[in-house]
Amino acid sequence: MIPNVLSIAGSDPSGGAGIQADIKAISANGAYAMAALTALTAQNTRGVSGVELVAPGFVAAQIDAVFADVRVDAVKIGMIATAEIAAAVADALARHGARNVVLDPVMVAKGGDRLLAENAVSALRERLMPLARVVTPNLPEAAALLGAREAGSRDEMPAVAEALLALGPEAVLLKGGHLPGGESPDYLADASGGTWLEGARVDTANTHGTGCTLSSALAARLAASGDLVTAAREAKAYIAGAIAAADRLDVGHGHGPVHHFFSR
Numbered sequence: 001m002i003p004n005v006l007s008i009a010g011s012d013p014s015g016g017a018g019i020q021a022d023i024k025a026i027s028a029n030g031a032y033a034m035a036a037l038t039a040l041t042a043q044n045t046r047g048v049s050g051v052e053l054v055a056p057g058f059v060a061a062q063i064d065a066v067f068a069d070v071r072v073d074a075v076k077i078g079m080i081a082t083a084e085i086a087a088a089v090a091d092a093l094a095r096h097g098a099r100n101v102v103l104d105p106v107m108v109a110k111g112g113d114r115l116l117a118e119n120a121v122s123a124l125r126e127r128l129m130p131l132a133r134v135v136t137p138n139l140p141e142a143a144a145l146l147g148a149r150e151a152g153s154r155d156e157m158p159a160v161a162e163a164l165l166a167l168g169p170e171a172v173l174l175k176g177g178h179l180p181g182g183e184s185p186d187y188l189a190d191a192s193g194g195t196w197l198e199g200a201r202v203d204t205a206n207t208h209g210t211g212c213t214l215s216s217a218l219a220a221r222l223a224a225s226g227d228l229v230t231a232a233r234e235a236k237a238y239i240a241g242a243i244a245a246a247d248r249l250d251v252g253h254g255h256g257p258v259h260h261f262f263s264r
Helices: 018-028 056-069 083-095 118-131 139-146 154-165 210-225 228-244
Strands: 004-011 032-044 047-053 074-077 101-103 171-175 186-190 193-197
Touching: 004 018, 004 056, 004 210, 018 032, 018 210, 018 228, 032 056, 056 083, 074 210, 083 118, 101 118, 101 210, 118 139, 139 154, 139 171, 154 171, 154 186, 171 210, 186 228, 193 228, 210 228
Parallel strands: 004 032, 004 074, 074 101
Antiparallel strands: 032 047, 171 186, 186 193
């Protein structure tokens, strides 16, 4: 049976990140993709030039409409933008008993544009993290969630993951892509311990939407197997392949997208 995955996120008209990337990644990983929009953005590979938010009540209405009719095997949460939208999403997911929730705490776009209001960080931390099966921050996002200094080495990552676990998610996939050097290690932690997911860094500027893509692939794989370690390894392998093949695309003049369908 093909699993159904709902993405709750913002739109990227250039197709590299947000809902568009989520739908591609979910589809490429064997699941049926659905979407509830939180925001419309005017952006491309060079940056974000405008944002129009969807009313919190209408975000909730989209989620309610999906759950009223479709079996939802996993949920990916991306761009939330405001505390009010975070609360609406949290209430809706709790109301429907959503499972396999993958929370990607999107705060800043690849070009540096902020996508989460400062006062929304606490709402994301307090309302959404406790609903998550797994949260997938990079090192700057983890530091913002914890109100702490950003980890600068691999040795610091397990302690950061443990601190994030104390905020309520079942598991943390802490991404090490911001570390210097030729490796890009991720650390997966839950109550039973931690697992390193190793990976080599790919030398490319085309990394737009990598966080969206990884978290969506993880949601699809988690919906299929239910096993977090297996799903995380599969999602890590998928994003590595998509990044490695990114230079086969010719999209934009800034941070180009990854190749979601590289294996086709």
